[in-house]
Amino acid sequence: MKFPTLHSWDLSPKEAIALQKELAQQIDVERPLKKCALIAGADCSYNRFSPTFYAAVVVLRTSDWSIVEAQGVIGESPFPYIPGLLSFRETPIVLQAFAKLEHRPDAIMCDGQGFAHPRRFGLACHLGLWLGIPCFGCAKTRLTGDHDEPGSNAGAVAPLHEKGEHIGNVVRTKNKTKPVYVSPGHLIDLNSATQWTLESSCGYRIPEPTRQAHLHVNQMRLQDTSEPEV
DNA sequence: GCGACAG
């Protein structure tokens, strides 16, 4: 896959925040996703005290959830983990994995927030803007916003609000298990993101795209002989 | 000042 360079990743935390505020103005979270034959999942993995980073993207066929393609990259992250600035830590390497992709997915599911972010510019917004592909976030825990507990059965949804704004949905993907936090990133609306989250939750709490990407990066990390096993 | 805080 090819995509243009939008900006440098060599930034200080203050510069990163300024850039988020600037790029957030370009985000489109109103567009319903019409066609989605191929959906990609992206994820990262790493050791506690090693700078080595593993990123993977897996492309799935939505008709039967079979894996069409998987690409991974091993590198180092130039940015520390700071709540609210996760995209500056993970996106540079994730983009390298997308660059190796031969298939162009119709949508992308990220392991983190999209619009449900303090500055409305989470990981999924940033990745979607770079790639120009509909992208949304499916996080395992909350970053910001308030909500009621969704019903206890799969399919239950509760709105995530902040300052009077509907920024995402808390979605129960499996009976009696913790819900996930869904929000649009770019070129997709909240309803489409929520529907595809439920559609791809094949009996697990984590939807198939992100679940497969997670399995993939973990395989990469455990098979990397250049890293000292703890 | 205090508490919260994606991965």
Added chain:
DNA sequence: ATCTTGTCGC
């Protein structure tokens, strides 16, 4: 994110 065994519940 990662470190970790068994265990309670459906």
